[in-house]
Amino acid sequence: MKWISVFNSRRTWAWPYLLFLVLFVVLPLLLIVVYAFTDPQGQPTLRNFVQFFHTQEAVNTFIYSLAIALITTMICLLLGYPAAYIMATAELKTPAVMAMLFILPMWINFLLRTLATVELFNMFSIPLGGGALLYGMCYDFLPFMIYPIYNTLQKMDTSLIEAAHDLGANRREVFTKVILPLSKPGIYSGIIMVFMPTVSTFAISELLTHNKITLFGSLIQRAFGEGGIMMWNYGAALSLIMLVIIAVTSFFGDKEESSSQTII
Amino acid sequence: MNNNTYMTATQKESQRRQRDLLVRRICSQAYLWLLLLFLYAPIVLIIVFSFTKSKVLGNWTGFTFQLYENLFTGYDRVAQVRVDPNLYYSLYYTMLVALVSATCATLLGTLAAIGIYNMRQKSRRAILFMNSIPMINPDILTGISLFLLFVFLGISRGLATVIIAHIVFCTPYVVLSVMPRLSKMNPNIYEAALDLGATPFQALRKVMMPELWPGMISGFILSITLSIDDFGVTYFTKGSNGLETLSTFIYADARKGGLTPELRPLFSLVFLTILVLLVVMNIRAARQAKKH
Numbered sequence: 001m002k003w004i005s006v007f008n009s010r011r012t013w014a015w016p017y018l019l020f021l022v023l024f025v026v027l028p029l030l031l032i033v034v035y036a037f038t039d040p041q042g043q044p045t046l047r048n049f050v051q052f053f054h055t056q057e058a059v060n061t062f063i064y065s066l067a068i069a070l071i072t073t074m075i076c077l078l079l080g081y082p083a084a085y086i087m088a089t090a091e092l093k094t095p096a097v098m099a100m101l102f103i104l105p106m107w108i109n110f111l112l113r114t115l116a117t118v119e120l121f122n123m124f125s126i127p128l129g130g131g132a133l134l135y136g137m138c139y140d141f142l143p144f145m146i147y148p149i150y151n152t153l154q155k156m157d158t159s160l161i162e163a164a165h166d167l168g169a170n171r172r173e174v175f176t177k178v179i180l181p182l183s184k185p186g187i188y189s190g191i192i193m194v195f196m197p198t199v200s201t202f203a204i205s206e207l208l209t210h211n212k213i214t215l216f217g218s219l220i221q222r223a224f225g226e227g228g229i230m231m232w233n234y235g236a237a238l239s240l241i242m243l244v245i246i247a248v249t250s251f252f253g254d255k256e257e258s259s260s261q262t263i264i
Numbered sequence: 265m266n267n268n269t270y271m272t273a274t275q276k277e278s279q280r281r282q283r284d285l286l287v288r289r290i291c292s293q294a295y296l297w298l299l300l301l302f303l304y305a306p307i308v309l310i311i312v313f314s315f316t317k318s319k320v321l322g323n324w325t326g327f328t329f330q331l332y333e334n335l336f337t338g339y340d341r342v343a344q345v346r347v348d349p350n351l352y353y354s355l356y357y358t359m360l361v362a363l364v365s366a367t368c369a370t371l372l373g374t375l376a377a378i379g380i381y382n383m384r385q386k387s388r389r390a391i392l393f394m395n396s397i398p399m400i401n402p403d404i405l406t407g408i409s410l411f412l413l414f415v416f417l418g419i420s421r422g423l424a425t426v427i428i429a430h431i432v433f434c435t436p437y438v439v440l441s442v443m444p445r446l447s448k449m450n451p452n453i454y455e456a457a458l459d460l461g462a463t464p465f466q467a468l469r470k471v472m473m474p475e476l477w478p479g480m481i482s483g484f485i486l487s488i489t490l491s492i493d494d495f496g497v498t499y500f501t502k503g504s505n506g507l508e509t510l511s512t513f514i515y516a517d518a519r520k521g522g523l524t525p526e527l528r529p530l531f532s533l534v535f536l537t538i539l540v541l542l543v544v545m546n547i548r549a550a551r552q553a554k555k556h
Binding site for chain 2: 009010011013014018020021022025026027028029031032035079082083086087096097098100101102104105107108109111112113115116117118119120122123139143196197199200201202203206217220224235236242250
C-alpha cells in the first residue's frame with residue numbers, strides 16, 4: 001500500500017523526468033567540463049586551454065565567429081524590426097497571413113534553405129565567401145528575429161500610443177519613448193534567438209563558403225569528427241568556452257527581460 | 265473671405281496628410297514584399313527547378329515531371345539508374361525518430377509537468393531551470409555533451425542514442441506547453457476522483473488527460489517539427505554505422521558536391537504541404553475567433 005501513497009502525491013510524478021534530466025542533461029555537461037580539464041590519459045591539466053590561446057588561428061576564428069554572429073544579429077534586427085512593426089501596426093488587409101508568410105521559412109530544414117541560397121549564388125555566379133556567409137546567416141535567422149518582436153508589438157496596449165499623441169508627443173517621440181521601450185522583451189528574445197545559433201553554427205559556414213571560412217563551431221566539430229580520440233579533450237575545452245558565452249548571453253537576456261517586465 | 269482661406273488651408277493640410285499616409289503605406293507594403301522576396305527567392309528557385317531534370321540547379325533543360333516520377337518510383341527511367349536508396353532510408357529514419365521521440369517526450373513531459381506543478385516553489389524552480397538547459401543550449405553543445413556521455417558509458421551510438429537525444433531536446437517544450445493547462449484546471453478534481461474510488465491511473469486517464477489534451481497535442485506537434493528539423497544533435501549522436509536522417513543525409517550529400525536532384529521535388533512537396541496546413545490552421549483559427 002505504501003507505493004500507492006507515494007504515487008498519490010503527484011510531486012513524485014516528476015521523478016522519472018528528474019532522473020532523465022540528471023542523466024542526459026546535467027551529467028553530459030559535467031563531462032564537458034571534466035574532459036576540458038583533463039588530458040587523453042585522464043590526468044588533470046590546463047593544456048587544452050593553453051593550446052587554444054596559443055594557436056593564433058584558433059583565437060582568430062573565435063573572434064571572427066563572434067563578430068559574424070554580432071553583425072548577423074544587428075542586420076537581422078535592423079531588417080526585422082521595421083517588418084514586425086509594420087505588420088503589427090499598419091492596417092494590412094491580412095496581417096495574419098503576412099505574419100504566417102514570414103514564419104513559414106522557419107519550418108523548412110535550414111540546411112535545405114542554406115543550400116538553396118548557395119544555388120542562388122551559383123546561378124548568378126557570385127563567389128562564395130564572407131559576403132555569402134553573412135547573406136545566408138541573415139536569410140536563415142531573420143524569421144527568428146521578426147517573430148518575437150511581432151508578438152510583443154501585437155500585444156502592446158495601443159491606448160498608450162494614443163495617450164502619448166494626445167499628450168503632445170510627435171511621431172518620433174512616441175516611437176522612442178513609448179513603442180521602443182515596450183518592445184524591449186521582444187527585441188531581447190529576438191537577439192538571443194538569432195545570436196545563439198549563429199555563434200554556434202558549424203554546417204552553414206561550410207556550405208556557404210565551400211570550407212574557405214572556418215567558424216568556431218566548425219573548429220569544435222572537427223576536433224570531435226576528424227580529430228580522433230586525441231582531440232576530444234581540446235574539443236571539450238572549446239565547447240566549454242562556447243558554453244560560457246551562451247550562459248552569459250542567456251543570463252544577460254534573462255535579466256534584461258525580467259527587468260523590462262517589471263517596468264511594465 | 266477670411267473663413268474661405270481658413271477652409272482651404274485645412275483642406276490643404278488634410279490633403280497633405282492623406283498623401284503622406286498613402287506614401288507611407290505604399291513604402292511599408294513595398295518593404296514587406298521586398299523582405300518576402302529575399303526570404304522566398306531560394307525556395308521558389310528550388311520549386312521551379314524541380315520541374316526540370318538537370319543535375320545542377322540553374323540549368324533549365326525543359327519542363328518535365330521526371331524528377332517527381334523518379335522520387336516516387338525510386339528509379340530513373342531515362343538514365344536507367346536507381347535513385348540513391350539512402351534518400352529513402354534517411355526519410356524513413358527521420359519519420360521513425362520523430363514519431364518515437366515525440367511520443368516518449370509527450371508522455372514523459374506530461375507526467376513531469378503534473379509533478380512539477382505540484383512541487384514546492386524551490387524544487388519547482390530548480391527542475392524548471394534544468395528543463396530550460398536543453399532549450400537554451402545550441403544543438404552543437406547538446407550533441408557533443410551527449411556524445412561524451414555515450415562514450416563515457418560505453419554505449420555504442422545508433423538509432424537508440426539518436427532517439428534519446430531527440431527526447432532530451434523535445435521534452436522541455438512539452439513540459440512548457442502542458443504547464444499552462446494545469447494552472448487553468450481545477451486542482452481538486454483529481455482528488456475528487458480519488459475520493460470517489462478511482463485509482464491514480466484512472467484519475468489520470470479519465471479526469472486529467474481530457475483537460476491536458478490540447479497542451480499535449482501542441483507539445484507533440486512541436487516535438488515532431490523540432491525532431492525533423494534537427495541536424496546538430498543527430499550529427500553527433502548517430503554514430504558511424506550508416507544511420508542517416510534527412511538532415512544528415514543532405515549534409516553528407518552537399519559535402520560530396522551537388523545535391524541529389526530528387527531532393528528538389530521532395531523539398532517542394534514538403535513545402536507545399538506545410539503551406540497548406542498552415543493556411544488551413546490559420547483559416548480555422550480566424551473562424552473560431554469570429555465565433556467568439
